[in-house]
Amino acid sequence: MTEMSVRGLTIAVHAGHRDEALAFYCALIGRDPDLGPDPDFYEWEISPGAWLQLATGRTAITPSSFRLRLQVESIDSSVKILRGKGFEPSAVKRLPGLVAFSNLTDPWGNPLGLYEDLGVVPGV
Template identity: 35%
Template sequence: MIYEVTIQIRVKDMAEGQRWYRTLLNREPDFVPHEGFAEWELIPRCWLQVAEGVPSEASGPLRLGVPNIITTRDRLMKELEMEDFEIHERPEVPVKWGTFTDPWGNRVGLFEYLSEEEKNIKMNAIHK
Protein backbone atom coordinates (compact mmCIF):
# COMPACT_ATOMS: atom_id res chain seq x y z
CA MET A 1 0.00 0.00 0.00
CA ILE A 2 1.34 3.44 -0.91
CA TYR A 3 0.21 6.15 1.49
CA GLU A 4 2.43 9.14 0.65
CA VAL A 5 4.47 10.55 -2.26
CA THR A 6 7.62 12.66 -2.39
CA ILE A 7 9.18 14.07 -5.53
CA GLN A 8 12.65 15.58 -5.43
CA ILE A 9 14.04 18.26 -7.72
CA ARG A 10 17.66 19.30 -7.45
CA VAL A 11 19.01 22.79 -7.96
CA LYS A 12 22.61 24.02 -8.09
CA ASP A 13 21.92 27.16 -6.01
CA MET A 14 19.68 26.42 -3.03
CA ALA A 15 18.94 30.03 -2.07
CA GLU A 16 17.85 30.83 -5.62
CA GLY A 17 16.08 27.45 -5.94
CA GLN A 18 14.08 28.01 -2.77
CA ARG A 19 13.16 31.53 -3.93
CA TRP A 20 12.14 30.26 -7.39
CA TYR A 21 9.96 27.41 -6.07
CA ARG A 22 8.50 29.64 -3.35
CA THR A 23 7.37 31.99 -6.15
CA LEU A 24 6.16 29.12 -8.36
CA LEU A 25 4.09 27.64 -5.53
CA ASN A 26 3.10 31.07 -4.20
CA ARG A 27 4.03 30.23 -0.58
CA GLU A 28 6.80 29.42 1.85
CA PRO A 29 8.06 25.84 2.25
CA ASP A 30 6.32 23.71 4.87
CA PHE A 31 9.52 22.12 6.14
CA VAL A 32 13.19 23.14 6.03
CA PRO A 33 14.98 20.53 8.16
CA HIS A 34 18.53 21.61 7.26
CA GLU A 35 20.57 23.73 4.90
CA GLY A 36 20.25 22.73 1.25
CA PHE A 37 16.77 21.22 1.52
CA ALA A 38 13.16 22.47 1.57
CA GLU A 39 9.79 20.72 1.25
CA TRP A 40 6.31 21.81 0.26
CA GLU A 41 3.23 19.66 0.84
CA LEU A 42 1.48 20.24 -2.48
CA ILE A 43 -1.68 18.41 -1.53
CA PRO A 44 -2.23 16.13 1.47
CA ARG A 45 0.61 13.58 1.64
CA CYS A 46 2.25 14.69 -1.64
CA TRP A 47 5.54 16.49 -1.05
CA LEU A 48 7.85 18.38 -3.38
CA GLN A 49 11.42 18.35 -2.13
CA VAL A 50 13.90 20.90 -3.47
CA ALA A 51 17.46 19.87 -2.69
CA GLU A 52 20.81 21.38 -3.50
CA GLY A 53 22.69 19.19 -5.94
CA VAL A 54 23.13 18.28 -9.57
CA PRO A 55 19.81 18.39 -11.49
CA SER A 56 18.79 15.20 -13.31
CA GLU A 57 18.73 15.44 -17.08
CA ALA A 58 15.61 14.53 -19.05
CA SER A 59 13.46 13.90 -15.99
CA GLY A 60 9.90 15.00 -15.57
CA PRO A 61 8.04 16.99 -16.16
CA LEU A 62 6.50 17.45 -12.77
CA ARG A 63 3.02 18.72 -13.70
CA LEU A 64 0.94 20.71 -11.24
CA GLY A 65 -2.85 20.96 -11.55
CA VAL A 66 -4.07 24.55 -11.30
CA PRO A 67 -7.56 26.10 -11.37
CA ASN A 68 -6.68 28.46 -14.25
CA ILE A 69 -3.62 27.79 -16.39
CA ILE A 70 -3.72 31.17 -18.17
CA THR A 71 -3.83 33.17 -14.93
CA THR A 72 -1.08 31.04 -13.39
CA ARG A 73 1.09 31.26 -16.51
CA ASP A 74 0.69 35.05 -16.59
CA ARG A 75 1.67 35.33 -12.90
CA LEU A 76 4.73 33.14 -13.39
CA MET A 77 5.83 35.04 -16.50
CA LYS A 78 5.75 38.26 -14.50
CA GLU A 79 7.09 37.10 -11.12
CA LEU A 80 9.71 34.65 -12.40
CA GLU A 81 10.52 36.65 -15.53
CA MET A 82 9.75 33.58 -17.62
CA GLU A 83 9.23 33.69 -21.34
CA ASP A 84 5.81 32.72 -22.60
CA PHE A 85 5.25 28.97 -22.67
CA GLU A 86 2.79 27.35 -25.02
CA ILE A 87 -0.45 25.91 -23.72
CA HIS A 88 -1.67 22.80 -25.55
CA GLU A 89 -5.10 21.26 -26.04
CA ARG A 90 -6.27 18.17 -27.91
CA PRO A 91 -9.89 17.07 -28.39
CA GLU A 92 -9.27 13.63 -26.87
CA VAL A 93 -7.47 14.95 -23.75
CA PRO A 94 -9.56 16.33 -20.84
CA VAL A 95 -6.96 18.94 -19.84
CA LYS A 96 -4.95 21.77 -21.32
CA TRP A 97 -1.28 21.81 -20.37
CA GLY A 98 2.03 23.59 -20.76
CA THR A 99 5.62 22.74 -19.90
CA PHE A 100 8.58 24.95 -19.03
CA THR A 101 11.94 24.55 -17.32
CA ASP A 102 13.28 26.00 -14.12
CA PRO A 103 16.63 27.81 -14.21
CA TRP A 104 18.44 24.47 -13.55
CA GLY A 105 16.86 22.56 -16.42
CA ASN A 106 14.21 20.66 -14.44
CA ARG A 107 11.07 20.26 -16.51
CA VAL A 108 7.93 21.56 -14.78
CA GLY A 109 4.43 21.94 -16.14
CA LEU A 110 0.93 23.05 -15.38
CA PHE A 111 -2.39 21.55 -16.34
CA GLU A 112 -6.04 22.56 -16.01
CA TYR A 113 -9.10 20.35 -16.38
CA LEU A 114 -11.36 21.57 -19.20
CA SER A 115 -14.54 20.46 -17.44
CA GLU A 116 -15.50 22.78 -14.58
CA GLU A 117 -17.34 19.87 -12.97
CA GLU A 118 -14.24 17.65 -13.10
CA LYS A 119 -12.05 20.50 -11.83
CA ASN A 120 -14.39 21.10 -8.88
CA ILE A 121 -14.51 17.38 -8.04
CA LYS A 122 -10.69 17.21 -7.98
CA MET A 123 -10.28 20.41 -5.95
CA ASN A 124 -13.01 19.52 -3.45
CA ALA A 125 -11.50 16.05 -2.90
CA ILE A 126 -8.36 17.53 -1.34
CA HIS A 127 -10.34 19.76 1.04
CA LYS A 128 -12.20 16.91 2.74
Protein backbone atom coordinates (compact mmCIF):
# COMPACT_ATOMS: atom_id res chain seq x y z
CA MET A 1 0.00 0.00 0.00
CA THR A 2 1.44 3.36 -0.99
CA GLU A 3 -1.25 5.59 0.62
CA MET A 4 -2.31 5.83 4.21
CA SER A 5 -5.92 4.80 4.84
CA VAL A 6 -7.52 6.72 7.72
CA ARG A 7 -10.48 4.82 9.15
CA GLY A 8 -11.54 6.72 12.23
CA LEU A 9 -10.69 9.44 14.69
CA THR A 10 -10.51 10.16 18.39
CA ILE A 11 -10.81 13.50 20.11
CA ALA A 12 -9.52 13.75 23.68
CA VAL A 13 -10.82 16.26 26.21
CA HIS A 14 -9.06 16.84 29.54
CA ALA A 15 -11.16 17.48 32.62
CA GLY A 16 -10.87 17.62 36.39
CA HIS A 17 -12.47 15.47 39.05
CA ARG A 18 -13.70 12.15 37.65
CA ASP A 19 -17.21 12.17 39.12
CA GLU A 20 -17.88 15.79 38.09
CA ALA A 21 -16.48 15.22 34.59
CA LEU A 22 -18.46 12.02 34.06
CA ALA A 23 -21.66 13.65 35.28
CA PHE A 24 -21.16 16.59 32.92
CA TYR A 25 -20.31 14.55 29.81
CA CYS A 26 -22.90 11.82 30.44
CA ALA A 27 -25.56 14.55 30.75
CA LEU A 28 -24.26 16.30 27.62
CA ILE A 29 -24.14 13.17 25.49
CA GLY A 30 -27.22 11.62 27.04
CA ARG A 31 -25.74 8.26 28.00
CA ASP A 32 -22.96 6.52 29.87
CA PRO A 33 -19.58 5.97 28.17
CA ASP A 34 -19.17 3.01 25.87
CA LEU A 35 -15.78 2.21 27.40
CA GLY A 36 -13.94 2.97 30.61
CA PRO A 37 -10.60 1.22 30.19
CA ASP A 38 -9.01 3.15 33.06
CA PRO A 39 -10.44 4.79 36.21
CA ASP A 40 -9.65 8.22 34.73
CA PHE A 41 -10.32 7.56 31.04
CA TYR A 42 -13.67 7.11 29.30
CA GLU A 43 -14.84 6.87 25.69
CA TRP A 44 -18.05 7.37 23.75
CA GLU A 45 -18.43 6.24 20.15
CA ILE A 46 -20.26 9.26 18.76
CA SER A 47 -20.66 7.74 15.30
CA PRO A 48 -19.02 4.68 13.72
CA GLY A 49 -15.26 5.16 14.01
CA ALA A 50 -15.49 8.56 15.76
CA TRP A 51 -14.72 8.51 19.48
CA LEU A 52 -14.83 11.18 22.18
CA GLN A 53 -12.26 10.43 24.87
CA LEU A 54 -12.50 11.96 28.33
CA ALA A 55 -9.33 12.08 30.42
CA THR A 56 -10.30 12.96 34.00
CA GLY A 57 -8.41 13.68 37.19
CA ARG A 58 -6.26 16.36 35.60
CA THR A 59 -5.08 19.19 37.85
CA ALA A 60 -3.42 21.63 35.44
CA ILE A 61 -5.92 21.90 32.59
CA THR A 62 -5.35 24.15 29.62
CA PRO A 63 -8.69 24.43 27.79
CA SER A 64 -8.71 23.05 24.28
CA SER A 65 -7.92 25.42 21.44
CA PHE A 66 -10.63 23.84 19.26
CA ARG A 67 -14.41 23.69 19.70
CA LEU A 68 -15.85 20.19 19.85
CA ARG A 69 -19.30 20.28 18.25
CA LEU A 70 -21.75 17.41 18.45
CA GLN A 71 -24.34 16.95 15.73
CA VAL A 72 -27.95 16.70 16.92
CA GLU A 73 -31.19 16.02 15.10
CA SER A 74 -32.93 19.15 16.44
CA ILE A 75 -30.89 22.07 17.73
CA ASP A 76 -33.89 23.76 19.35
CA SER A 77 -34.99 20.64 21.24
CA SER A 78 -31.42 19.82 22.27
CA VAL A 79 -30.74 23.32 23.61
CA LYS A 80 -34.00 23.15 25.57
CA ILE A 81 -33.01 19.75 27.02
CA LEU A 82 -29.57 21.04 28.03
CA ARG A 83 -31.03 24.13 29.69
CA GLY A 84 -33.37 21.83 31.63
CA LYS A 85 -30.29 19.94 32.86
CA GLY A 86 -28.64 23.16 34.08
CA PHE A 87 -26.34 23.75 31.10
CA GLU A 88 -25.93 27.26 29.70
CA PRO A 89 -25.84 26.94 25.90
CA SER A 90 -25.77 30.13 23.87
CA ALA A 91 -28.69 31.32 21.78
CA VAL A 92 -29.00 29.33 18.56
CA LYS A 93 -27.40 30.96 15.53
CA ARG A 94 -28.60 29.96 12.07
CA LEU A 95 -27.03 30.04 8.65
CA PRO A 96 -30.15 29.31 6.55
CA GLY A 97 -29.89 26.20 4.41
CA LEU A 98 -26.55 25.26 6.03
CA VAL A 99 -26.33 24.93 9.78
CA ALA A 100 -27.73 26.00 13.15
CA PHE A 101 -25.49 25.90 16.20
CA SER A 102 -25.17 26.73 19.88
CA ASN A 103 -22.00 27.07 21.96
CA LEU A 104 -21.18 26.19 25.55
CA THR A 105 -18.16 25.30 27.65
CA ASP A 106 -17.48 22.56 30.15
CA PRO A 107 -16.52 23.41 33.76
CA TRP A 108 -12.82 23.34 32.76
CA GLY A 109 -13.18 25.89 29.96
CA ASN A 110 -13.17 23.48 27.01
CA PRO A 111 -15.21 24.99 24.16
CA LEU A 112 -18.11 22.76 23.11
CA GLY A 113 -21.18 23.09 20.96
CA LEU A 114 -24.10 21.47 19.24
CA TYR A 115 -25.08 21.77 15.61
CA GLU A 116 -27.90 20.77 13.30
CA ASP A 117 -27.18 20.29 9.63
CA LEU A 118 -29.88 22.30 7.85
CA GLY A 119 -28.77 21.13 4.41
CA VAL A 120 -29.91 17.55 5.02
CA VAL A 121 -33.54 16.54 4.91
CA PRO A 122 -34.28 14.03 7.73
CA GLY A 123 -35.22 10.59 6.46
CA VAL A 124 -33.82 11.13 2.96
